[in-house]
Amino acid sequence: MNGHKFSSHDYVSSGLTPHLREMFWDDDFIIGHRDIDIHNELVFASYDDFRICARDINYNTHISKSITYLADAFNNCFALEETIALDCGFMLPKYHIDQHRQIVDNLYNVYKLPISRNDIILEIEHIFLNWVLTHLTVVDRKHMKIYLVKDKHKL
Ligand SMILES: [Fe+2]
Numbered sequence: 123m124n125g126h127k128f129s130s131h132d133y134v135s136s137g138l139t140p141h142l143r144e145m146f147w148d149d150d151f152i153i154g155h156r157d158i159d160i161h162n163e164l165v166f167a168s169y170d171d172f173r174i175c176a177r178d179i180n181y182n183t184h185i186s187k188s189i190t191y192l193a194d195a196f197n198n199c200f201a202l203e204e205t206i207a208l209d210c211g212f213m214l215p216k217y218h219i220d221q222h223r224q225i226v227d228n229l230y231n232v233y234k235l236p237i238s239r240n241d242i243i244l245e246i247e248h249i250f251l252n253w254v255l256t257h258l259t260v261v262d263r264k265h266m267k268i269y270l271v272k273d274k275h276k277l
Contacts, residue, residue: 140240142173142247151258153266155206161199162258168195169250176243186233189246193229196253200226203262210269218261225253 147166152159172188200222207214228249232242 140243142176143251145169145254153262155266155269158203158206161202165195165199168192172246189229189232193226196229197226207269212268214265218265221257225249
């Protein structure tokens with residue numbers, strides 16, 4: 123995954139808020155289905171909006187909205203992926219769908235956690251990076267190969 127911008131001071135507080143890793147969409151994240159790739163790119167954009175909102179401690183309302191937008195972006199992305207898989211005659215394995223649900227539930231419920239604002243911000247960073255590193259580039263890519271075999275003409 124060359125070309126991604128990682129902050130040199132990851133997880134080091136910058137003033138009153140954590141300095142989050144920057145992560146931008148690029149071709150290394152393409153999994154091969156145009157509509158899914160577009161939605162995945164939107165998830166990256168939503169994460170970046172959240173990251174920018176999280177920089178300023180005075181913008182709690184904006185952070186809250188950005189978290190909801192990020193959760194919505196994930197939700198839309200996963201719903202599309204599951205629908206496309208079914209259209210191709212492929213039922214995603216339970217563990218794959220469970221990971222989708224877990225990510226969305228964790229984001230929608232993050233404010234229920236008995237943790238500080240900064241820990242909420244770091245939790246969301248963790249959810250996003252974990253999705254990129256263990257789901258998008260591993261699980262999605264593995265199952266996308268099955269879609270390709272099952273129904274090439276839809277891609
Ligand atoms: Fe997935």
